[in-house]
Amino acid sequence: MVDATSAFQDSLPVSSDDLLAQMRAAGVEFELYEHIPLRTVEDAKTVQGGAVPGGPGRIDIKNFYLRDRKKRNHLVVLEQDREVDLKALGAQMGVAGLSFGSADRLMEFLGVRPGAVSPLAMVNGAGTGVQLWMDAAVKAADFVHAHPLVNDRTVAIRPGDLESLLAGWGADISWLEP
Structure with missing residues (x-):
């Protein structure tokens, strides 16, 4: 069965290895951690502080691929413990009828499977019209932890480097205040 791990990365439009090579070529410094597959925030918390170092200045995120009533696609990146009410989130974003997108969509x-969604998926999403929304807390962090298109790897990347990568791919960020 195909899953969101690096074992199946060659079936993605951009493999995790290719993404990491792009990041290195762009001069982006990052720390790479390999770990058990993480499908949920609860899974991620089992490796935080262990396989994925935590601590002050590091922000762990959760990511949602959503569609609105007008069939527009949105990638929402939030601090992992932030409460989410889709109706209130939609009001903050100025869109109505938010719902989770299907695995096929x-x-x-975004060119990833469920469990591997992250802002780094905008390497694909920028060209398909996905709107990126990010928690403003990301800007204040020293490092952001994100999956590099697979869910058994995590990179720690500086927010400024992440923003530069996203801009290079043509992704515009809309910031969400708490």
């Missing part, structure tokens, strides 16, 4: 628009 996730692959079509």
Whole structure:
């Protein structure tokens, strides 16, 4: 069965290895951690402070691929413990009828499988019209932890480097205040 781990990265539009090579070529410094597959925030918390170092200045995120009533695609990146009410989130974003996108659409628009969604999926999403929304808390962190298109790897990347990568891919960030 195909899953979101690096064992199946060659079936993605951009493999995790290719993404990491792009990041290195762009001069982006990052720390790479390999760990058990993480499908949920609860899974991620089992490796935080262990396989994925935690601590002050590091922010762990959760990511949602959503569609609105007008069938527009959104990638929402929030601090992992932030409460989410889709109706209130939609009001903050100025869109109505937010719902979770299907696994097929996730692959079509972001090029990843469920469990591997992250802002780094905008390497694909920028070209397919996905709107990126990020928690303003990301800007204040020293490092952001994100999956590099697979869920058994995590990179720690500086927010400024992440913003530069996203801009290079043509992704515009809309910031969400708490």
